[in-house]
Amino acid sequence: MGKSEEVVLLNYWPSPYGMRAMIALAEKGVQYEYVSVDVVNNKTQLLLQMNPVHKKVPVLIHNGSPVCESLVIVQYIDELWAGDAKPVFLPSDPYQRAQARFWAHYIDEIFEFGRKIWIKTGEEVEKGKKELVDSLKLMESQLGDKPYFGGEELGYVDIALVPYYSWFYTYEQFGNISIEAECPKLVDWAKRCMKKESVNKALPDPVKVHDFVVMLRKKFGVDS
């Protein structure tokens, strides 16, 4: 308030990591410029300059200085845009904070399990399916009867996990599974999150994600 801030987000729409940053910025009411980078076909000079180490999205550029890695970005957003009755993502208690970080770190593995389902073939797909369902069930048990992982409000773990909801349809189509049947409470939680503007504006249409993956498979020569 009163200070001119320049906030830019480099992202690519299917990225669940980018969705985390978008949700965090929206929850805090931060105005920013969205810059799309097609990381599959054309990594731009700006991206390579702002993330020379990993060359990946998302990258948050705050007053010209880059912050990379989605969970680092979400924590940065949480710490910088604080006070003024803004939501807080990480708990204030160090032990609860450590638990939230643990689960957010665990959630990063879920993308790798899901990836096996749509990029691999044969036994690897079956392995991916089991790992994905087991990990989602574990997250569901962590949720318990709370409306959100953060308790009464969306928190760090919710922001880390909910982007994958836009990828569920893709996993279901390629894996021939029903995530709703396996984890009904988790899907309920995801739908509850989707009622929030910050989430439903960040998550793309699941069918579009599926079509994107079909294109990727062709590109990587996976389709039999």
Added chain:
Amino acid sequence: MADEVILLDKWVSPFGMRVRIALAEKGIKYEYRDEDLRNKGELLLKMNPVHKKIPVLIHNGKPVCESNIIVQYVDEVWHDKAPLLPSDPYLRAQARFWADFVDKKIYDTGRKLWTTKGDEQKSATEEFIGYLKTLEAELGDKPYYGGEKMNYVDVTMIPFYSWFHTYEASGNFSIESHCPKLMAWAKRCMQHESVSKTLPEPEKNYEFVLQMKKRLGIE
């Protein structure tokens, strides 16, 4: 009010070493338990049911898992001594980024150096040297990643110094010749008691790995 702090660990684990260094920097008294990872005890399985891995910090009966998360927890709880994370949010984000880089790249690529042979090993060696060079470039002319003092990134990376001899012997290369500034940084960190008392002798580390290779049927 006495704090009960227990660390479930394994002497050779670079992840465990991070926690030991952080606890030593803060002057925290704790009970160290060396775990038999081939025959995991009940306490470890109960305190880390998700990953069943060390290190696990048990603070007044409650477990904290994942080494970087434990170090941040230790830093936050015992915040009045030897701060490891910067107070500025942007510098904090940079520190977290580099700790994450060490986690994603160093251990797994380093492991390939002593578990593979031939072309695979050669390629892993090149990749590993590349990552060390990136870390060396980030250090620049600073004495430590934290500037004048060791910080979170130093603590995350320095345990791998005890593994350098193992990597060099396995991949048949010299880290010093590729990254002299990084080696100078490592020796500088070793002048701190928290580090020198934590890191095992490189030779002991190498012996341990040779035994593990025999057991795993490698080579």
